[in-house]
Amino acid sequence: MGELKVLGFWASPFAIRPRIALSLKSIDYEYIEENLRAKSDLLLKSNPMHKKVPVLLHGGRPICESPVILQYIDEQWSSGPSILPSHPYDRAIARFWAAYADDKFGLALEGLLKAQSEEAKIEPLGQMKAGLELFEKALKDCGKGEAFYGGERIGFVDIVFGSNLGWVRAVESMGQVKLLDEERTPGLVGWAERFCSHEAVKDVMPETEKLIEFAKKVFSKPA
Amino acid sequence: MADEVTLLDFWASPFGMRVRLALSLKGVNYTYREEDLRNKSPLLLKSNPVHKKIPVLIHNANPISESLIIVQYIEDTWPTPSPLLPTDPYSRAKARFWADFVDKKVYDCGRRIWASKSEGDRDVAKSEFFECFHLLESELGERRFFGGEEMGFVDVVFLPFWTWFRVYEEFGGFRVGVEFPKVMEWVERCLEVEKVREAMVDPEKVYEFVVQMRRKCLADDTLHDVLLTITTEPTRKDIYSF
Helix, strand or coil: CCEEEECCCCCCCCHHHHHHHHHHHHCCEEECCCCCCCCCHHHHHCCCCCCCEEEEEEEEEEEEEEHHHHHHHHHCCCCCCCCCCCCCHHHHHHHHEEEEEEEEHHHHHHHHHHHHHHHHHHHHHHHHHHHHHHHHHHHHHHHCCECCCCCCCCCCHHHHHHHCHHHHHHHHHHHCCCCCCCCCHHHHHHHHHHHHCCCHHHHCCHHHHHHCCCCCCHHCCCC | CCCCCCEECCCCCHHHHHHHHHHHHHHHCCCCEEEECCCCCHHHHCCCCCCCCCHHHHHHHHECCCCCHHHHHHHCCCCCCCCCCCCCHHHHHHHHHHHHHHHHHHHHHHHHHHHHHCCCHHHHHHHHHHHHHHHHHHHHHHCCCECCCCCCCCHHHHHHHHHHHHHHHHCCCHHHHHHHHHHHHHHHHCCHHHHHHHHHHHHHHHHHHHHHHHHHHHHCHHHHHHHHHHCCCCCCCCEEEE
């Protein structure tokens, strides 16, 4: 059907999502690392509206927005392991938690990273902790006691929510704060380990140390 | 056993209207329950404990929240009549992309037009609104609907904002029909279908409602939140926009 390319950026949780999905489906692709301060012509041409990564190019046709890309991958290569559940209600629940991961949790994470003072951290930290408790409960509801939100296998919610784990760990280290802990979120602690060590994830999840270094450059106080 | 479908909604909500439109196009019978957003029902709070917002669809006691998710659920559960998504993955991806674009941009720009306190903010919102509508007109092209020959996902997601056009026009000082004739022609084609008209509300009533609420808001801050809740859903943002 044509060649497959993923335009991404190593530190972006959104950009690792298509790579995890393609790996789950055992599909080969060419990965192109973008310099977000000097975006390639290909990126600007492929995503003229948002000019953001990730972009999936299939036979030259671009697909943008990571949740849309994940669903495209699932439908295009439907013979591989499913990313979305098959039952309409389970699909709706999966979409709900994926949307929550991006809308609330993602915003709180960003707030925490950009906070310049201890006081400014309080609100986003509170929101993240509340979010994590919801996700702890959702793991039991969606995963039904299995290893992942998708059940036995990694699914849509795992990919969308789990892609943030690199940054969650970086924030824990930088802020000397525990976000995932054995007492309040024991399920998530186990899930995070399983997700990050999964074959489809471990090579694309950015290393905590590198993210910390990167964060210091990007989110540091102006001189 | 017959299907039990209930929709918890607020009459003026463009998000709720998307759901009404999808159900109407597919001929699904449902019970409509109007929520008082200043006094939310126990059923709403139980059905959407995370966001506590309308619309919520309850199908055989299973609640589904978030309008785009609800519309996709309706599509998955009642694929015919009136399929809202095409069959090939690439066209489906395009439809989802544009629905997401409408969801992210139209309500936000529109809201900032009527809710802005400063001229400056309003002008910025208006120019973004215009840019957004130009893109949508361009995407529509010469097609009858965004879905092609029949209404589809993007049509269902975008059309309810027509009921708010008068609000944007009066506060923004422009006419959609003048600036974006193709959009108005598309609206008219949609409204030719009776099932579509049934799901929409009168734009005049929406305008009166907003005018009234704004007047009251100046006196009472709590109403401001109510007004905002019917026109906002959790905002999707791309973070780490380096």
